[in-house]
Amino acid sequence: MFKKISYSFAILFLSFQSLSAQSNAQAEKILSNILTDAKTNAIKTSFKLSISDKNNPQAQFSTGTFTIKGSKFVLEMDEMKVWFDGKTQWAYVQKNNEVSITEPSEKELSETNPMAILSGFKTKCTIRFSTKLKSSQNHNIEMLPKLKNQDITKIEVQVNKNSGNLFSIKLINKNGNSSILTLSNFQKDLKVSDNNFIFNSEKYKGLTINDLR
Secondary structure, eight states: OOHHHHHHHHHHHHHHHHHHHHHHHHHHHHHHHHHHHHHHSSEEEEEEEEEETTEEEEEEEEEEEEEETEEEEEEEEESSSEEEOSOOEEEEEEGGEEEEEEEOOOOHHHHHOOOHHOOOOOTTTTEEEEESOSSSEEEEEEEESSSSSEEEEEEEEEEEEETTTEEEEEEEETTSSSEEEEEEEEEEEEEEOOOGGGGGGGGGGOOOOOOOO
């Protein structure tokens, strides 16, 4: 009798492991589909960024638009505009008529480009569906860094079930701070030239250039 019970538990355990592996594979495929969509044709979306400090209950907000094509992007906000062509980044501040030129690291890119967050951390994380967050409209996916002592301890991703569009990304830091990027007005399969991701200094007279490369 004991052997039969033990055998039954073993079957249940192996079945659970199999279902869990399938679930994790499906969650990873959902993220891969988002990255694939952005590789060939551009994506444009409005965004709202909320940054919370554990020592300051008042969150900071900013809004704007993203145009993303693979690793390239243009970020537009009221106070500044950022171009990135896959290597070089130009950050233009209108009120100063000033542009800063850099070659950002992977970590720096993950702070501005949602696709860089997903692609940069995809192979470095365990990806699974969340058991805590539930939604009838969105898939709720957790990305947990495999290596300990990372600045980011968890990434929570929401993807619309019907459209497959990225809805939000939440970064949780080990210091207790967090940031949430929420996307709306999603437009896919846009034809955008690569030149749109390069800053054209000729359009700005009296421009101050800070080349920090």
